[in-house]
Amino acid sequence: xxxxxxxxxxxxxxxxxxxxxxxxxxxxxxxxxxxxxxxxxxxxxxxxxxxxxxxxxxxxxxxxxxxxxxxxxxxxxxxxxxxxxxxxxxxxxxxxxxxxxxxxxxxxxxxxxxxxx
Numbered sequence: 001x002x003x004x005x006x007x008x009x010x011x012x013x014x015x016x017x018x019x020x021x022x023x024x025x026x027x028x029x030x031x032x033x034x035x036x037x038x039x040x041x042x043x044x045x046x047x048x049x050x051x052x053x054x055x056x057x058x059x060x061x062x063x064x065x066x067x068x069x070x071x072x073x074x075x076x077x078x079x080x081x082x083x084x085x086x087x088x089x090x091x092x093x094x095x096x097x098x099x100x101x102x103x104x105x106x107x108x109x110x111x112x113x114x115x116x117x
Contacts, residue, residue, distance in 0.1 A: 003058060003070055007051045010074050012043045014081050050077050068094060 050073045057066035075090040 003051055003054050003066060004047070006070065007047045007054075007074070008043065011047045011050060011077070014078065015039065015043050015046070018081060046077070050074060 051070065054066040054070040054073065057063075057069060071090055071094070072087070075086045078084055078086050
């Protein structure tokens with residue numbers, strides 16, 4: 001459920017920032033209800049495209065991998081929609097997080113080893 005919420009928030013914000021609501025207003029011919037339906041359909045479709053693989057990973061109990069894939073998919077989506085390349089920053093952040101996690105787990109094991117001695 002968290003994966004879906006994160007995806008909808010990011011995609012919805014990008015849809016808002018890229019002024020797609022003005023395009024939907026022009027397509028709807030001034031009909032407010034049709035404009036809202038077009039915006040929600042766009043957000044729902046793009047969110048569905050972004051979260052297919054992370055939800056499959058979450059279904060198979062790979063939660064950490066599903067969040068990593070979600071972050072990478074959202075960065076690719078940001079690149080495709082806005083042209084801003086965030087993929088390198090995301091990969092660097094994930095690498096730093098992996099190193100911090102490895103150092104943390106190794107330090108815990110080292111502390112347990114010296115405590116047992």
